[in-house]
Amino acid sequence: MDGLAALLDGPRARGAFLLRCLMDPPWAVRLQDESPLSLTAVVRGSFWALPDGGEPFRLEAGDVVVALGPGHWTIADAPATTPQVVIHPGQHCTTLDGQSLEEEMRQGVRSWGNSAVGETVLLTGAYLFEGEVSRRLLQALPPFVVLGRRDLGSPLVSLLADEIVKDAPGQDAVLDRLLDLLLIAVLRAWFDRPEASPPAWYAGQGDPVVGPALRLMQHHPEHPWTVAELAAAGGVSRAAFARRFTEVVGEPPMTFLTGWRLALAADLLRDPTATLALVARQVGYSTPFALSTAFKRAYGVSPRDHRALVA
Numbered sequence: 001m002d003g004l005a006a007l008l009d010g011p012r013a014r015g016a017f018l019l020r021c022l023m024d025p026p027w028a029v030r031l032q033d034e035s036p037l038s039l040t041a042v043v044r045g046s047f048w049a050l051p052d053g054g055e056p057f058r059l060e061a062g063d064v065v066v067a068l069g070p071g072h073w074t075i076a077d078a079p080a081t082t083p084q085v086v087i088h089p090g091q092h093c094t095t096l097d098g099q100s101l102e103e104e105m106r107q108g109v110r111s112w113g114n115s116a117v118g119e120t121v122l123l124t125g126a127y128l129f130e131g132e133v134s135r136r137l138l139q140a141l142p143p144f145v146v147l148g149r150r151d152l153g154s155p156l157v158s159l160l161a162d163e164i165v166k167d168a169p170g171q172d173a174v175l176d177r178l179l180d181l182l183l184i185a186v187l188r189a190w191f192d193r194p195e196a197s198p199p200a201w202y203a204g205q206g207d208p209v210v211g212p213a214l215r216l217m218q219h220h221p222e223h224p225w226t227v228a229e230l231a232a233a234g235g236v237s238r239a240a241f242a243r244r245f246t247e248v249v250g251e252p253p254m255t256f257l258t259g260w261r262l263a264l265a266a267d268l269l270r271d272p273t274a275t276l277a278l279v280a281r282q283v284g285y286s287t288p289f290a291l292s293t294a295f296k297r298a299y300g301v302s303p304r305d306h307r308a309l310v311a
Contacts (some may be wrong), residue, residue, distance in 0.1 A: 008101065017035075017125065017126040017128060017233050018110060018123070018124070018125045018126075018164065018175050018176075018179055019091075019110055019111070019112055019123075019124055019125075020043075020109060020110055020111045020112070020121065020122070020123055020161070020162075020164050020165065021111075021112055021113050021118070021119075021121070021122040021123075021124060022107050022112070022113035022114075022115045022116065022117060022118030022120075022121055023039075023047075023077070023113045023114055023115060023118050023119065023122070024076070024113075024114055024115040024117075024118065024119050024120075024148055025077035025081075025119060025120075026077055026078070026081045026083060027076060027077050027081065027084065027085075027113075027114055028074055028075070028081040028082060028083040028085070029074065029076070029077035029083060029084075029086075029087060029121075029152065030072070030074050030083040030085065030086040030087065030096075031067075031072060031073050031074065031075065031087050032072045032086055032087060032088055032089070033087045033088060033090070033091055033126060034069050034070035034072075034089050035069045035071075035126040035127060035128060036068075036069045036070070036124065036127060036128075036129065036134075036138075036273065037066065037067070037069065037126075037127040037134075037138065037183075038066070038067045038069070038124065038126040038127065039064065039065070039066050039067075039124070039125045039126075039179065039182065039183055039186065040059075040065050040067070040075070040122055040123070040124045040125075041062075041064045041122065041123045041124075041157045041160070041161075041182070042059050042060060042061050042062065042063050042064075042065070042120070042121075042122055043061065043121040043122065043123060043157065043158075043161045044057060044061055044118065044119075044120060044121040045061065045118070045119050045120030045121060046059060046060045046120060047059055047075050047076065047077060047120055047122065048075065048076050048077070048078060049065060049078050050073060050074040050075070050076065050079060050146070051071065051072075051073045051074055051144060052071060052072050052073055054073075054143070054144075056079050056172055057144070057146060058209075059146065059148075060147065060148075061149070061156075062149025062152075063146065063148050063149060063155060064140070064145065064146070064147050064152060064157065064182070064186050065103070065144055065145065065146045065147075066144070066145040066183065066186055066187070066190075067143065067144050068138060068141060068142075068143050068144075071143060072167070075122075077120065083096065084096070085101060085105075091107065091126065093112070106243075106283060108165065109164075109165050109166070109167045110164050110165065110175075111164075111165065122251050123157070123160055123161060123162070124165060125179040125182075125183075129270075130228075131263075131266065131267035131270070132263035132264075132266040133263045133264060133267050134269055135263075136199065136200050136201075136259075137187075137199060137202070140197055140198055140199045140202070141187075141190070141229070145186065145187075145190045147186055147189055147190060151189055151193075152185060152189055152220060153189070153212045154182070154185045156178065156181055156182040156185055157182065159178060160175070160178045160179065160182060163178060164170045191203075200248060201214060201247045201249050201256065202249045203248070204245075204248040204249050207244070208234065209234035209235070209236055209240075209241060209244045209245070210234065210244060210245050210248045210249060211234075212230075212233040212234050213230040213234055213241070213253060214256075215234050215246065216230065216233055216248075217230070217253075217256070217257050217260060218260060221257070221260060221261045221264055221282070221283050221284050222281060222282055222283060222284045223284065223287060224284065225257060225284075227241065227242055227253060227254065230245075230301075232255055232299070241253070256306070257284075258294065258298075259298070260292075261283040261284050261285070262283070262294060262295055262298045262299070264282070264283045265279050265280075265283045265285075265291060265295060265303070266295075266299065266306060266310075268282060269303055269306055269310070270307070270310055270311075274302055274311070276288040276291065276292070276300045276304075277289065279303070291303065
């Protein structure tokens with residue numbers, strides 16, 4: 001898988017929280033859930049986003065905002081509206097003085113708010129885990145990524161709005177995948193903008209020499225790649241390939257491959273059923289000892305200790 005696909009793979013995307021919010025003014029919700037990544041799309045109406053320590057911005061119907069945690073922010077019908085609701089870690093919803101509002105504001109299947117219809121209707125999804133692979137991509141984003149309907153050019157917001165209220169078998173899986181697709185569409189559109197600063201390896205996907213090698217390494221980290229093999233994929237000599245790769249990506253190909261393998265290993269170790277031997281084979285290390293040595297050199301802890309820290 002490539003870096004963008006890997007963002008949504010495995011334990012990082014499982015259990016994503018998804019909700020439809022139906023709000024009539026005046027309303028304001030304080031977001032203190034500290035999710036590593038959340039996405040909010042406007043289906044109807046509009047709202048103001050008020051980041052702590054940042055400038056307020058307004059979103060209209062069809063707009064989408066991706067927010068990186070763990071910072072706090074507020075969404076409201078107007079900048080001056082005082083928050084009535086606080087969303088805490090674990091998506092626990094209370095009044096300002098701590099009284100639970102989860103049942104009081106429930107409005108049906110995956111729906112919540114102060115209205116049964118909602119002058120403003122929002123879809124919000126929160127990813128509850130962050131892995132090493134996703135961090136390699138998300139660290140290139142600003143705290144808030146905002147795209148308008150025209151910039152996004154996708155029907156996914158409307159499709160997600162239609163599907164979120166259905167209560168059919170397998171619907172949670174359908175919604176997870178739709179949320180994933182919407183996030184990928186947003187990030188693709190953002191990284192194509194002139195003001196964006198995508199990771200060098202992301203930009204390198206489009207390079208005729210570097211791109212094929214990147215895809216091989218990311219899709220098949222278990223293969224014992226050599227510089228000669230990767231150069232052949234780009235149709236150039238070893239020296240030309242190594243020079244071009246370093247220029248585009250900012251590090252030599254084998255250094256990139258090692259970092260990619262270890263990031264994947266760090267994420268795979270979140271699965272308590274995955275043995276160190278299995279993880280080693282999946283990311284291209286011949287023995288658990290070889291993986292442990294490289295992992296501790298990169299992260300300062302053994303794979304066993306890392307697993308205990310992220311459990």
